[in-house]
Amino acid sequence: MRLLCVDDEEDIRSILALALGLDPELEIELVDSGEAALVRAPAGRFDAILLDGMMPGLDGYETCRRLKADPATAAIPVVFLTARTQRAEVDRALALGAVACLMKPFDPMTLAGELRTALGW
Amino acid sequence: MSARPSEAERSRLEALQRYAVLDTPAEQAFDDIARLASLICGTPVAQINFIDATRQWSKASVGAPRGELSRRSGLCIRAILQRDPLVVPDVAADESFAARAPAVGDPAVRFYAGAPIVTADGHALGTVCVFDHQPRSLTAEQTGALAAMARLVMSELELRRLRSARRDDVGDDAARERGESFRRLASAANEGITIIIDDRIVEANNAFGQLFGYEVAEVVGRTPLDFVAPESRDAATQHVTVSSERPYEARGKRKNGTTFDIEVIMKSIPYKGRTALGCVVRDITERKEIDRLKNEFVSIVSHELRTPLTSIRGSLGLMEGGAVGELPPKAHDLVRIARQNADRLIRLINDILDLEKIESGKVQLRITSLDPVELVDSTIAELGAMALQYKVTLTSLVTRRDPITGDRDRVIQVLTNLLSNAVKFSPEGGVVTVAATDGPPGFLRVAITDEGPGITEEQKAQLFVRFQQLEQANTRRRGGTGLGLAISRSLVEQQGGRIGVDSAPGRGSTFWFELPLVPAARTGEEPSAPNADVERPAVLVVEDDPAVARVLGIMLGRHGHEVVMAGTLDQARRILARSRPSAILLDMGLPDGSGLDLLDHLIGTAGLELVPVIVLSGEGPQADHRNSRVSEWLTKPFTERELLRAISGAIGEPEPERWHTRP
Numbered sequence: 001m002r003l004l005c006v007d008d009e010e011d012i013r014s015i016l017a018l019a020l021g022l023d024p025e026l027e028i029e030l031v032d033s034g035e036a037a038l039v040r041a042p043a044g045r046f047d048a049i050l051l052d053g054m055m056p057g058l059d060g061y062e063t064c065r066r067l068k069a070d071p072a073t074a075a076i077p078v079v080f081l082t083a084r085t086q087r088a089e090v091d092r093a094l095a096l097g098a099v100a101c102l103m104k105p106f107d108p109m110t111l112a113g114e115l116r117t118a119l120g121w
Numbered sequence: 122m123s124a125r126p127s128e129a130e131r132s133r134l135e136a137l138q139r140y141a142v143l144d145t146p147a148e149q150a151f152d153d154i155a156r157l158a159s160l161i162c163g164t165p166v167a168q169i170n171f172i173d174a175t176r177q178w179s180k181a182s183v184g185a186p187r188g189e190l191s192r193r194s195g196l197c198i199r200a201i202l203q204r205d206p207l208v209v210p211d212v213a214a215d216e217s218f219a220a221r222a223p224a225v226g227d228p229a230v231r232f233y234a235g236a237p238i239v240t241a242d243g244h245a246l247g248t249v250c251v252f253d254h255q256p257r258s259l260t261a262e263q264t265g266a267l268a269a270m271a272r273l274v275m276s277e278l279e280l281r282r283l284r285s286a287r288r289d290d291v292g293d294d295a296a297r298e299r300g301e302s303f304r305r306l307a308s309a310a311n312e313g314i315t316i317i318i319d320d321r322i323v324e325a326n327n328a329f330g331q332l333f334g335y336e337v338a339e340v341v342g343r344t345p346l347d348f349v350a351p352e353s354r355d356a357a358t359q360h361v362t363v364s365s366e367r368p369y370e371a372r373g374k375r376k377n378g379t380t381f382d383i384e385v386i387m388k389s390i391p392y393k394g395r396t397a398l399g400c401v402v403r404d405i406t407e408r409k410e411i412d413r414l415k416n417e418f419v420s421i422v423s424h425e426l427r428t429p430l431t432s433i434r435g436s437l438g439l440m441e442g443g444a445v446g447e448l449p450p451k452a453h454d455l456v457r458i459a460r461q462n463a464d465r466l467i468r469l470i471n472d473i474l475d476l477e478k479i480e481s482g483k484v485q486l487r488i489t490s491l492d493p494v495e496l497v498d499s500t501i502a503e504l505g506a507m508a509l510q511y512k513v514t515l516t517s518l519v520t521r522r523d524p525i526t527g528d529r530d531r532v533i534q535v536l537t538n539l540l541s542n543a544v545k546f547s548p549e550g551g552v553v554t555v556a557a558t559d560g561p562p563g564f565l566r567v568a569i570t571d572e573g574p575g576i577t578e579e580q581k582a583q584l585f586v587r588f589q590q591l592e593q594a595n596t597r598r599r600g601g602t603g604l605g606l607a608i609s610r611s612l613v614e615q616q617g618g619r620i621g622v623d624s625a626p627g628r629g630s631t632f633w634f635e636l637p638l639v640p641a642a643r644t645g646e647e648p649s650a651p652n653a654d655v656e657r658p659a660v661l662v663v664e665d666d667p668a669v670a671r672v673l674g675i676m677l678g679r680h681g682h683e684v685v686m687a688g689t690l691d692q693a694r695r696i697l698a699r700s701r702p703s704a705i706l707l708d709m710g711l712p713d714g715s716g717l718d719l720l721d722h723l724i725g726t727a728g729l730e731l732v733p734v735i736v737l738s739g740e741g742p743q744a745d746h747r748n749s750r751v752s753e754w755l756t757k758p759f760t761e762r763e764l765l766r767a768i769s770g771a772i773g774e775p776e777p778e779r780w781h782t783r784p
Contacts, residue, residue, distance in 0.1 A: 015439065083423060084423060084424065105435065107434070108438040
């Protein structure tokens with residue numbers, strides 16, 4: 001399973017790499033911005049995208065909207081991993097076509113399992 | 122009553138007699154003052170009350186029926202003991218008031234402020250007072266205005282006494298005095314106040330002129346739109362048309378063309394024998410800035426604190442979980458302690474944000490019909506691991522499936538909170554049971570009973586207050602944030618329920634909450650109220666969403682309103698052909714047309730012209746000529762308080778004969 005992880009915080013990318021790396025079936029690619037995600041997503045044959053909500057430049061919501069608007073990436077399931085977990089924010093993400101919203105801070109030991117549940121893997 | 126009044130009290134009662142105000146009919150001058158008190162203080166109820174040997178009697182009342190109470194059960198008796206206005210932010214929390222509050226005739230009275238009406242020789246005859254159904258406070262300006270209004274009532278009384286002594290012809294004088302009354306009162310206020318007739322300003326106070334950079338003389342004769350920035354004009358026009366009592370925000374425009382944030386409250390008022398719009402304007406530049414800073418702060422807390430915590434929690438979790446290799450036992454212990462405290466900090470941030478949001482009314486509740494058995498079972502299932510860890514058995518005795526109304530996620534949040542508290546405070550091997558029983562009529566009570574240490578009477582009062590944990594040491598041992606019960610209480614109350622605890626030291630505790638049951642459907646039935654011996658006919662609720670209709674029914678029922686439901690325009694028309702409701706709550710989007718179509722029907726049907734209509738809509742008013750038929754426009758989601766305020770505003774008009782049952 002190929003997973004594109006998008007987060008502007010370097011520390012969090014390191015933790016994501018370790019946490020998701022605990023699941024041997026997940027193959028992870030990390031990018032640090034929405035812009036980079038839009039470049040990589042069409043080319044990388046990803047099975048899912050894990051997207052931070054708040055990022056400078058293109059935020060997660062706008063990135064998700066563009067991913068869903070592009071026929072080349074529209075079918076890739078998007079899961080938000082966000083510090084903004086108020087119901088309105090979750091609704092906004094789901095309305096943009098995301099399949100789920102996972103909460104930051106997260107438990108790194110169970111994150112891969114939660115992601116699989118969200119994606120139905 | 123007490124045997125003999127004191128000398129001072131006798132002299133006060135004689136003074137009251139001299140003004141011959143008791144048991145006189147309602148009079149416009151007093152009604153106007155009460156209305157202004159309600160408008161300026163922003164409370165649903167305002168009264169002018171006098172206190173004689175046995176009673177508290179209302180000369181004027183806005184938002185509640187005019188009447189009398191026994192002197193001891195009224196709230197004003199304490200206000201006349203002092204010379205400054207008495208402000209009780211929360212009646213329920215005030216020892217000497219709490220016992221009286223239920224006798225006020227409205228158990229929901231939570232806020233009281235009263236300014237004594239004092240004669241020149243120092244006798245307090247009564248009060249100008251305001252009530253609200255929730256705790257609140259007044260600004261210094263509002264308190265000052267309340268005192269000014271009490272003085273104004275006193276000068277009205279003096280004028281009356283002089284006039285009756287002179288047996289003067291009062292026709293023109295009265296109007297002039299009243300105009301003078303308005304000017305004197307308005308000049309004392311810090312808010313801009315104007316009176317508008319036929320889209321022209323006919324009166325304005327100095328503050329209004331200053332606010333917008335005009336002389337008062339320049340203001341009179343202008344259209345109110347001259348004071349509104351172009352971008353706010355549409356909204357302002359709609360609010361003028363529907364005369365909404367709810368404050369709304371707009372951009373004001375000064376004489377020099379600059380614009381600023383204002384809050385406007387409009388209300389129809391009688392003025393010199395005509396119906397005019399009273400309008401209070403506040404400069405809210407500062408408040409907007411504070412709001413902006415607060416939102417920014419909440420956003421910072423939410424994001425900027427969570428981001429580093431994500432890294433901390435993530436790193437600790439990976440180390441503790443062995444993802445980077447086995448740690449020596451002592452290091453593992455320390456990492457576990459750090460991880461647990463990171464978790465505690467995260468819970469605290471979540472709870473603070475949650476409570477802030479709930480208490481500021483920003484939580485949108487999704488009210489639906491809920492099955493108590495399923496709610497309890499799924500909550501218990503979620504808490505299974507925790508119960509196992511504490512070696513406590515969780516058991517549901519709930520068998521009743523009578524549906525209750527509430528927001529599923531939020532009810533589960535309350536249940537989770539009460540159950541996890543019960544687990545934490547249970548002894549090892551203890552049993553926690555959940556039961557459902559009858560609450561007050563129309564309510565189901567869910568009770569969670571534990572075998573824990575129990576709670577003393579003194580502790581009970583502190584329990585539901587934020588950051589109150591019974592022992593500071595418990596915070597660490599039990600891992601709570603001290604906010605769970607405060608959040609639960611806010612949530613239950615916002616869903617129309619109550620929460621509480623029965624407990625004694627050594628006997629365990631039963632925490633309970635009550636939520637409204639879904640009432641048996643009465644859709645399309647004849648309203649039961651409209652008959653000769655019932656004073657107030659039913660409220661017609663025209664709403665196609667059954668869950669929303671039920672909640673409206675519960676809210677209205679709890680405040681003594683009979684309710685009849687219609688799910689379609691057709692049903693509503695059929696009900697209106699048989700009976701005349703006291704008010705209509707009208708949803709805009711109905712299966713067989715727009716609510717506006719029913720307004721056409723009301724406009725064109727004899728006998729229904731004056732029935733007040735409150736529109737419930739997901740959006741603000743759209744420009745439409747029929748809006749003028751609407752008494753109040755409530756935008757969903759609205760609170761119970763807003764609904765009741767709208768209803769009592771609509772029904773409690775000064776001409777009571779308008780709303781009586783059709784003969």
